[in-house]
Amino acid sequence: MAMTIREVNKKPAPYKLASRANHLEPTIVTVAQHKIGDGSVTVMAGPCSVESRDQIIEIARQLKDAGAHLLRGGAFKPRSSPYSFQGLGETGLKFLAEAREVTGLPVVSEVMEIEHLPMACEYIDMVQIGARNMQNYPLLKAVGRTTKPVLLKRGLSATIEEWLMSAEYILSEGNPNVVLCERGIRTFETATRNTLDLNAVPVVKHLSHLPIIVDPSHGTGVARYVTAMSMAAVACGADGLILEAHNTPESALSDGDQSITPGEFESLMRHINVLEESCAQLREGVLNG
Ligand code: PEP
Ligand code: MN
Numbered sequence: 001m002a003m004t005i006r007e008v009n010k011k012p013a014p015y016k017l018a019s020r021a022n023h024l025e026p027t028i029v030t031v032a033q034h035k036i037g038d039g040s041v042t043v044m045a046g047p048c049s050v051e052s053r054d055q056i057i058e059i060a061r062q063l064k065d066a067g068a069h070l071l072r073g074g075a076f077k078p079r080s081s082p083y084s085f086q087g088l089g090e091t092g093l094k095f096l097a098e099a100r101e102v103t104g105l106p107v108v109s110e111v112m113e114i115e116h117l118p119m120a121c122e123y124i125d126m127v128q129i130g131a132r133n134m135q136n137y138p139l140l141k142a143v144g145r146t147t148k149p150v151l152l153k154r155g156l157s158a159t160i161e162e163w164l165m166s167a168e169y170i171l172s173e174g175n176p177n178v179v180l181c182e183r184g185i186r187t188f189e190t191a192t193r194n195t196l197d198l199n200a201v202p203v204v205k206h207l208s209h210l211p212i213i214v215d216p217s218h219g220t221g222v223a224r225y226v227t228a229m230s231m232a233a234v235a236c237g238a239d240g241l242i243l244e245a246h247n248t249p250e251s252a253l254s255d256g257d258q259s260i261t262p263g264e265f266e267s268l269m270r271h272i273n274v275l276e277e278s279c280a281q282l283r284e285g286v287l288n289g
Contacts, residue, residue: 193221
């Protein structure tokens with residue numbers, strides 16, 4: 001059922017630009033030619049880290065053939081340990097751009113430092129702000145001063161309001177191209193890496209006009225749970241998914257445990273396509289609040 005202005009205005013939000021109260025129409029963010037938030041399910045997929053030129057080009061081809069719309073791959077990695085693989089840096093972004101040349105898939109990658117932003121924008125189509133940087137306000141302002149689409153991940157312990165306030169930082173600098181990403185939050189549960197808060201999907205749809213996608217890879221931390229939670233995300237109205245995929249997850253340089261293989265990705269896409277068709281009306285209801 002569509003919302004009325006009176007309904008959304010019940011509680012004035014501190015995030016004026018991100019709020020649905022002042023912007024009833026859902027925002028569509030265009031990355032290269034691809035539209036996110038137009039009612040369809042956008043699927044971004046790729047390895048946690050770009051590891052080599054061959055690795056990223058090979059998997060990009062496979063993911064594209066299986067129906068991915070965007071290619072992901074980290075070149076600047078926010079690792080818990082300074083001794084873990086930190087990413088290939090600019091070289092990784094070059095490989096990612098090559099994979100785009102080969103497949104035509106637009107690319108998304110994380111930027112952690114303001115100084116890297118102009119260089120990274122030369123190679124990538126969408127800038128990812130990682131969970132650990134959701135409250136890095138200078139970085140948010142810096143991406144807000146660009147026109148690049150931004151994928152803003154939810155902080156590990158951030159409330160939905162704090163997350164929308166972070167989106168507000170980007171919007172208030174003049175960049176309207178923000179896509180939110182639910183990637184799981186810290187809870188007492190240890191069976192999974194994080195607790196994927198799918199409540200965030202209908203809540204964000206109610207409170208904001210911005211598109212929201214879901215990351216079941218970081219949300220669960222376990223490859224075997226990724227398909228189930230991808231389906232749940234689509235059923236509850238998410239505008240898309242971002243998935244980690246690797247040809248040999250057991251030897252991945254980061255996040256192998258939660259990475260699915262291209263074969264598993266292909267079967268996941270078949271499930272998603274069936275689901276997307278069968279629950280189109282339900283999804284539209286969520287989209288319209
Ligand atoms: C990632 O996408 O590989 C990543 C580090 O994600 P997050 O910031 O959500 O942990
Ligand atoms: Mn990862």
